[in-house]
Structure formats: structure tokens, C-alpha cells
Amino acid sequence: MTFFRAAMAYITAILYLSGSLFPAQVLAGDYAENVTAQKFFKEMEKRHNFDDSELRKLFSQVYRDQRILDLMLKPAEKRLAWREYRKIFLDNVRIRNGIKFWEENEKVISDASDRYGVPGEIIVAIIGVETRYGKVTGNHRVISALSTLAFDYPPRSRFFRNELESFLLLTREENKSPLELKGSYAGAMGYGQFMPSSYRAYAVDSDGDGKRDIWNSRADAIGSVANYLSAHNWEKGAGVATRVQLDSDSRELPENLFSDMRPNFTGSQLLKMGFKVPSTHLEKMVALIRLRSDAESEYWLGEWNFYVITRYNRSPMYAMAVLQLAQALRMGKS
Secondary structure, three states, X not given: OOHHHHHHHHHHHHHHHHOOOOOHHHHOOEHHHOHHHHHHXXXXXXXXXXXXXXXXXXXXXXXXXHHHHHHHOOOHHHHOOXXXXXXXXXXXXXXXXXXXXXXXXXXXXHHHHHHHOOOHHHHHHHHHHHHOOOOOOOOEXXXXXXXXXXXXOHHHHHHHHXXXXXXXXXXXXXOOOOOOOEEOOOOOEOOOOEOHHHXXXXXXXXXXXXXXXXXXOHHHHHHHHHHHHHHOOOOOOOOOEEEEOEOOOOOOOOHHHHXXXXXXXXXXXXXXXXXXXXXXXXXXXEEEEEEOXXXXXXXXXEOHHHHHHHOOOOOHHHHHHHHHHHHHHHHHHO
């Protein structure tokens, strides 16, 4: 795609999301009357034996939510530099509440850590970053959030249609009302903010009551986060990330050095590029992580477990916030 075409596509998406591209009456109404949604209903009927008429009835109570589209334009990972982003999650209140959450659920967290090989502080930190340990799990109807993004958010409509499909399946499998479940503006749910597909694949019943309840059961939520990381091949006992310095801050580095969170360099290779790599990392496979701030950039060697955290959220700032919160929790609890 040429620069002009890419720019026009971006402008079109902005106008679409703001509602400026189409008259208001086109955007009004429920999703039962939406042509794209109706095709989706037919697919659900064919692939999963849903009843088309029942889906139309359900979606007659589901509407486009402009607030969700507005929020999709300004996620913190894209708006903030690293130092500002870090302040959101590394404050004294979140650290103190994290230690309290850990102590209140010590056995459950210890059992999950033993079973899945993921450190307790990492499990707690993810829940802390995601929902302040279950205090802020989202107040959007999940079906409305997913429908708005599936049918009225062209940049990622395929992804969110798949998540809407998973959501309808999980509500049927778990015998839950699709109109009652609440979550984030992107449709993430529970203590650990699982997307519907992640719930179906990785949620576990840790408390043994026969339900995978990531909304109300701390045991299930803790076990599910640990299982998610384990399923993405968390390496028990291995490191996560190590900060390094560059010989010269004025050195120009090609952008493709930072394009992949998967470890694809040896420490020795980065040493030759001018990074002060510790001797313990010369033979390790690492990714080169850059965290931008107004004053200066930080450089880190990301090991495999750093990459695993980015499977939870693709942002390197998110993964680093989880790591540093985990370190603060471990230090504060010791």
C-alpha cells in the first residue's frame, strides 16, 4: 500500500469511528437489523447450530456504543511514553493492595505457581495491572462491546467477530446470559480480563465447584492466569528481562531491531552493536526492547518469558509494567 493510500485509509477509519462519514440515522438502530450482523447470524446457525431467529431476538437488544469506538482510538500504550505509563501501575497503593491480595490468597497462589510453574508475583502483577486485583473489571456489556467492534470497527472487525463468536459459544457452554456479562470496552472479562476465546481455551476451575468463574472466584481467576502463561510456554525458573546501556546515546539504531518481541539475537550480537551486555547473557537468545520516554530511551534484553507476557498483551510497556510491579510485590512481601 502506498503512503497516500495508507493515509487515506487511516483518515477514513477516524471519520468512520467518529460518526462523521455517515448520517446519524445510518448508525442508529439495533444489530438485529444490521446486514453484516445478519450474515454473522447465518454463519452461527450453520457452524454452531444457533437459531437465526433467536439471535435476531437477542441482538434486537444490542446497540452500537460510540463510547467504545472513542476509547479504541486512545489506548494508554499508544498515548503515553514509558515513564508516564509506568506511573499508572507502579504506585504505592497498587503495590500495597497487591501484597494484601497475595497474602489473602497465599495458598491458592502458591498452588497455582507450583502447578503451572509461574511465579506468584507474576500472577498477582497481571491481575493488578489488568483490574487492580479485581476492583475494576469493566462496566460495559460484553455483547455490546464485541458487537460494536465486530460490526462497526473496520480496522479489527475480523478479530472481534471471532471473539463475538467465542462469546456466544461460551455463554451457551457455561449457561450464562449473554446480556448480563460485563467487561472492558474491548470485551475482556473478569479478574484477568480474558477475551472470550482465551476464556474458552485457558480458563480453569481451580476451586473445584464445576465452574470456570473468572468473574467471582479468585481461585479460578488466579489459576486461569497461571494456566494462560504456562500454555504459552513460560520457562520455570528462567529470567524475564535485563536492562542494558548503549555505548553512545547518539547512536542511530534501525527500527527493525525492535520489531519482534520474540528472542532473535544472541547477547554477543548485541554486544557487537554497542550494547553493554553482561557476561551472563552473551550466549542467551534475547529480544532487544526499547522503551521510549521524553528524556531518553531505556534498552532491555527480553528473554523468552518477557515474550510470553506479551502474549497476554502485545505491548512491551505492558510486559515491563507487569515485570516491575511483580518485582515490587516480591520485595514488599519479603
